[in-house]
Amino acid sequence: MAERTHSGERLGYALGVFSVGLGLTQILAPAGVARAIGLKDDETTRKTMRAFGFREAATGIGLLSRPNHAEFAWGRVAGDAIDLALLGRALRSEDSRPNRVAAAMAAVAGVTVLDLLASSRLRRQENGRGRDTENGGLSQANRGIEVRKAITVNKPPEEVYGFWRNLENLPQFMVHLESVQVLDARRSYWKARAPLGATVEWTAEITEDIPDRLLAWQSVEGTQVPNFGHVEFKPAPGDRGTEVHVHLRYDPPGGSLGATIAKLFGEEPSVQVDGDLRRLKQVLEVGEVVHSQASIHRGPHPAQESGE
Amino acid sequence: MKATCWEGKRRIRVKDVPDPKILNSRDAIVRVTSTAICGSDLHLLNGYVPTMERGDILGHEFMGEVVEVGRAIKSLNVGDRVVVPFPIACGNCNMCQRDLWSLCENSNPNAWMANKLWGHSTAGMFGYSHLTGGYAGGQAEYARVPFADVGPLKVPSGLSDDQALFLSDIFPTGYMGAEMCNIRGGDVIAVWGAGPVGQFAIASAKLLGAERIIAIDRFDYRLELARTRAGATDIINYEQTNVLETLNELTGGRGPDACIDAVGLEAHGPSAMYAYDRTKQALMLETDRPIALREAIMACRNGGIVSVIGVYGGFIDKFPMGSVMNRSLTIKTGQTHVHRYLKPLLQHIERGDIDPSFVITHRMRLEDAAEAYDMFLHKRDGCEKVVLKT
Numbered sequence: 001m002a003e004r005t006h007s008g009e010r011l012g013y014a015l016g017v018f019s020v021g022l023g024l025t026q027i028l029a030p031a032g033v034a035r036a037i038g039l040k041d042d043e044t045t046r047k048t049m050r051a052f053g054f055r056e057a058a059t060g061i062g063l064l065s066r067p068n069h070a071e072f073a074w075g076r077v078a079g080d081a082i083d084l085a086l087l088g089r090a091l092r093s094e095d096s097r098p099n100r101v102a103a104a105m106a107a108v109a110g111v112t113v114l115d116l117l118a119s120s121r122l123r124r125q126e127n128g129r130g131r132d133t134e135n136g137g138l139s140q141a142n143r144g145i146e147v148r149k150a151i152t153v154n155k156p157p158e159e160v161y162g163f164w165r166n167l168e169n170l171p172q173f174m175v176h177l178e179s180v181q182v183l184d185a186r187r188s189y190w191k192a193r194a195p196l197g198a199t200v201e202w203t204a205e206i207t208e209d210i211p212d213r214l215l216a217w218q219s220v221e222g223t224q225v226p227n228f229g230h231v232e233f234k235p236a237p238g239d240r241g242t243e244v245h246v247h248l249r250y251d252p253p254g255g256s257l258g259a260t261i262a263k264l265f266g267e268e269p270s271v272q273v274d275g276d277l278r279r280l281k282q283v284l285e286v287g288e289v290v291h292s293q294a295s296i297h298r299g300p301h302p303a304q305e306s307g308e
Numbered sequence: 309m310k311a312t313c314w315e316g317k318r319r320i321r322v323k324d325v326p327d328p329k330i331l332n333s334r335d336a337i338v339r340v341t342s343t344a345i346c347g348s349d350l351h352l353l354n355g356y357v358p359t360m361e362r363g364d365i366l367g368h369e370f371m372g373e374v375v376e377v378g379r380a381i382k383s384l385n386v387g388d389r390v391v392v393p394f395p396i397a398c399g400n401c402n403m404c405q406r407d408l409w410s411l412c413e414n415s416n417p418n419a420w421m422a423n424k425l426w427g428h429s430t431a432g433m434f435g436y437s438h439l440t441g442g443y444a445g446g447q448a449e450y451a452r453v454p455f456a457d458v459g460p461l462k463v464p465s466g467l468s469d470d471q472a473l474f475l476s477d478i479f480p481t482g483y484m485g486a487e488m489c490n491i492r493g494g495d496v497i498a499v500w501g502a503g504p505v506g507q508f509a510i511a512s513a514k515l516l517g518a519e520r521i522i523a524i525d526r527f528d529y530r531l532e533l534a535r536t537r538a539g540a541t542d543i544i545n546y547e548q549t550n551v552l553e554t555l556n557e558l559t560g561g562r563g564p565d566a567c568i569d570a571v572g573l574e575a576h577g578p579s580a581m582y583a584y585d586r587t588k589q590a591l592m593l594e595t596d597r598p599i600a601l602r603e604a605i606m607a608c609r610n611g612g613i614v615s616v617i618g619v620y621g622g623f624i625d626k627f628p629m630g631s632v633m634n635r636s637l638t639i640k641t642g643q644t645h646v647h648r649y650l651k652p653l654l655q656h657i658e659r660g661d662i663d664p665s666f667v668i669t670h671r672m673r674l675e676d677a678a679e680a681y682d683m684f685l686h687k688r689d690g691c692e693k694v695v696l697k698t
Binding site for chain 1: 311313325326327328329331332333334361362363364365380398400401402405413414415417418419420423432435438441442443444445452454455591592
């Protein structure tokens with residue numbers, strides 16, 4: 001195991017041991033852990049704690065068995081994000097002791113930094129070893145966020161392309177877009193909601209336009225959130241309509257740490273794009289975005305009509 | 309309005325909540341006249357289905373009168389009496405057009421949750437967690453019905469609520485379970501579970517021409533109902549008899565031609581297997597207890613069909629895949645494509661081939677839903693099926 005001399009791997013190994021230890025403690029003594037970090041010790045907490053213990057131990061075992069693989073380290077980062085989000089919720093709950101919860105949050109945040117460090121170091125090593133070649137042309141190391149998603153729409157390509165090409169239609173199904181304003185044949189002005197109530201705006205230009213087949217765009221120089229992408233429209237096999245393939249890249253404000261923080265607030269980019277494509281399908285197939293009593297609200301809401 | 313709300317594990321309360329509103333142009337609002345508690349509601353009650361929120365309105369078996377329609381609805385009028393299928397389906401997507409209505413690609417706004425648990429999503433469903441859309445259910449005075457031009461079936465005035473209500477779920481579910489068995493004359497069908505869905509699987513197997521139908525349960529009153537009303541020719545109480553041995557005896561050592569699992573994820577069993585699965589479930593090492601499913605697989609004749617209509621939520625353990633593979637078994641399953649069965653089964657009812665009301669043992673008021681759930685859960689007072697009236 002000569003490769004273990006890499007610093008990312010050593011850190012990965014140490015985090016692995018830590019994970020297995022913490023995981024087993026959570027499984028075997030959930031009540032103790034809950035009290036130690038200031039959470040109300042009830043059945044729900046204990047169950048959640050055990051579930052988290054299993055997750056923790058599993059990523060730990062993954063890290064220990066393959067300490068030179070970034071996936072498990074990124075798994076830990078994602079896990080940390082969940083922990084922080086839940087602790088954040090606990091902080092607002094009346095049943096918890098805020099001081100201890102805050103201390104636990106600080107501890108988890110510290111571990112998150114270590115996790116980020118380990119995974120980005122591992123990622124750089126992977127890139128150096130020639131892995132991840134598929135996106136080699138696009139991604140310089142791990143900067144930015146890349147999303148690929150596809151959906152099949154039960155309509156012919158010309159109809160799907162035509163709807164998308166009218167860019168001012170996009171906010172109908174892309175929930176984070178406030179508006180798109182077409183400036184001229186190539187340029188358009190976009191306004192979008194960002195995490196924590198912020199707004200981002202940019203000008204985009206179309207870089208390639210093949211009617212009924214492909215549309216590519218990129219933000220013009222000097223925007224807050226540099227982004228580019230393309231969408232391809234392909235006839236689906238077996239008369240099933242059109243496959244819509246979206247490929248997006250953007251650099252979020254704050255780099256990868258910013259992206260992690262965004263995820264913390266529930267803004268997971270691939271889930272977001274997936275949802276947007278499902279809404280595109282709804283708009284084209286049934287004529288509007290489909291709502292349930294819960295989904296019409298942003299954030300959790302019980303399946304009943306709201307009060308107002 | 310009054311509605312039956314999930315307030316946490318094993319906590320049901322009938323509460324005053326805001327009336328439903330039209331949210332999409334193809335919606336209708338139905339004033340519920342009759343609604344039933346389904347065995348699968350007990351999985352929600354017991355907390356085995358993830359993504360429930362406090363305050364969720366339960367219920368996916370309901371019928372009533374249309375009181376309001378969205379602007380795109382032309383096929384229904386205010387005053388129409390309708391029964392509503394439990395899966396919500398748009399009629400426009402590829403799955404709906406292939407007659408696979410419970411897999412509608414547009415009706416689950418929370419598809420991303422289902423994608424995480426199941427790989428891909430099902431259709432949205434009424435009152436059945438947020439994983440299947442977060443739609444308010446029908447155990448209430450009013451319900452919003454999306455895609456009302458596709459789902460609801462107008463009920464002829466000659467039929468009572470009690471006769472038509474079960475077209476919403478359990479009659480088509482039992483029927484699909486039997487249909488998946490490809491029954492031919494002379495076939496022997498075994499049905500695990502003599503709850504309401506099992507009863508309709510038995511009755512449907514009979515309609516489809518099975519020669520012998522064997523019902524398996526642990527409650528004698530349910531087995532008796534299966535024998536006297538649904539059409540079972542033989543019954544097995546698994547707490548008193550070894551199921552595999554008895555089935556072999558009843559079928560000349562070959563096993564039933566097809567086995568229907570109408571039990572699902574909360575199976576009971578007399579054996580050590582029950583303790584094993586209960587423990588694994590409690591430790592969250594598996595989500596579902598597949599005791600009936602394992603037995604159905606082991607019992608089935610070589611080259612036979614195992615038809616699964618009992619509900620499973622997530623993951624099972626010790627699945628006898630060797631038995632399935634080496635003995636050329638076919639497993640068929642699915643949430644019921646109710647829309648497909650509405651008209652044919654309505655005809656069976658109108659012709660008098662079957663009166664679905666035979667499963668009803670209790671009629672109660674919506675206000676008493678909490679008590680009804682408790683009675684159904686604990687099988688008190690010979691409870692087979694509860695219908696709630698508003």
